Amino acid sequence: MTEVTVLDEVKTDTGLSREVLLNLGPQHPSTHGVLRLLLQMDGEIIERVEPHIGLLHRGTEKLFESFTYTQIFPLTDRLDYLCPPSNNLGYALAVEALLEIEAPERAQYIRVMMAELSRISGHLLITGALPMDVGAMTTLLYTMRDREMVMDLMEMISGVRMHTSFCRVGGVREDLPEGAEARILEFCDIFAARISDYETLLENNRIFLARVENIGNITGDDAIALGLSGPNLRASGVDWDIRRDAPYEIYDKLEFQVITRTDGDCYDRWKCRVDEMRESLWMVRQCVRQMPKGDILVDDPKIAFPVDKGLLAHSMETHIHHFELAAYGFKVPAGEFYSAIEAPKGELGYYLIADGSTKPFRLKVRAPSFVNLQALTERTTNIKYLADVIAMLGSLDPVMGEVDK
């Protein structure tokens, strides 16, 4: 329900103008969730944008402190719910660093492959949703069709479409099912051609371009000061990608380009993501090709369940470890670690303070969408009309699960 409040009437040169307070959301299709924007407007001209967030606040960080380290994985899924494998990965890296263990190479490949697949699924949504927000309805139907293929792959690998929770501390839950590689490669072949389809649909679409080109420009320096990261920052010409500059897991073994644009407007932010999907696709192919055979979980009965489930029936010791792990979890030595990964939305950071018990003392999530959304309030971007706010919001690509935590 949209309410309009008239603040006061101001005399201007051209006649009477009315200052209006407009509520956009929280139930509005273009707010991508439950975001409420309070707009102060002079007629159709935007004077102030004030996001009101927290409608989806679930106290995730408070819950972290009462969950064991393994139980936290499903909670991280629900941060950026479009790309759970990335969220799992960042968290697992923080815990593994304090435990001083490293996942086996095959597990690292599986994690990275899933993270890149989920990046494709996350970017697919905005590739279609931004045009839909500004009036080009068709693309979303195509991108959702293709996103379904990624969902099917996720379901095949983990058994779940969305909240995969596939990572574990020290590896992944299960090995890839039989025939998975072939199906993933098949998806790569089909999808490579589809990306060009979206571009043909939109790059010369005058309605789309008129709404996004030269709207919401952010300069590189402003973007850094605002704390933008990921594609939003690279669209403004800042060449920074954590996967390349501080490679984690096996990213140093993959070839990829960091996509940057120059103008930093809504179009560039959209285009940056479309091009990133190509790179991700290329990385998924490399992962499938390079993936070695081997273990998928660390061989430490105090941290991970035994891979060979048959042992549970024969070995008393394995059985005891399994019980202890399931009932109480494992202890993480006291210390602190900040793990930063390149999530689809930007820098996803987990700051873990452990006190030696089975639960974290403090686990802070640096959620990229939360920081990115702040750019809406900034007056240095050239948002002029009400319609530009929608384009700007869509191009920043916030996921409310992550904004509200």
Next chain:
Amino acid sequence: MRVVDIPLEQVLEHFAGRVGVDDSAADMRCLLVMPTDLVALCTLLRDEAALRFTFLSDICGVDYFPDTPRFLLVYHLYSIPHKMRLRIKCQLEDPPVAPTLTPVWTTANWHEREAYDMYGIRFDGHPDLRRIYMWEGFDGYPMRRDFPLRGYKDDYNPMGAERPVEGSGS
């Protein structure tokens, strides 16, 4: 992740002993600073040519209740040109007050609102210090350790106040 060596000598010299170094963490170097020196230190870290910490990643509040000093603010910085990270820690007494960093990094605005909302840390000079997740009029600071995990006032929570579990000893 390995610890990248950061040329911090000049900064430490500039503050003549008022800024400490904590090298216990395995991931990055860490500076300890008093609230009074926080803004000056951050401005220096941002502008110094050899450092250029232009990117503020995160501000994290921590509550050490019942220990004192009770609160801790942790800042994570990143230098995009030099590819290095740095952590700053600032201890606060109860009631916690810290200077705002919004003039140094615009992005500090919402991070500080979050720390205020969750821990009740006041930021002097903040342009718009309001709750960000909880609603106006919410009583208490949810992330504090003495705030119950379950059972915030009966009006809001039908489960009622949290009772100690029998036999758990707590």
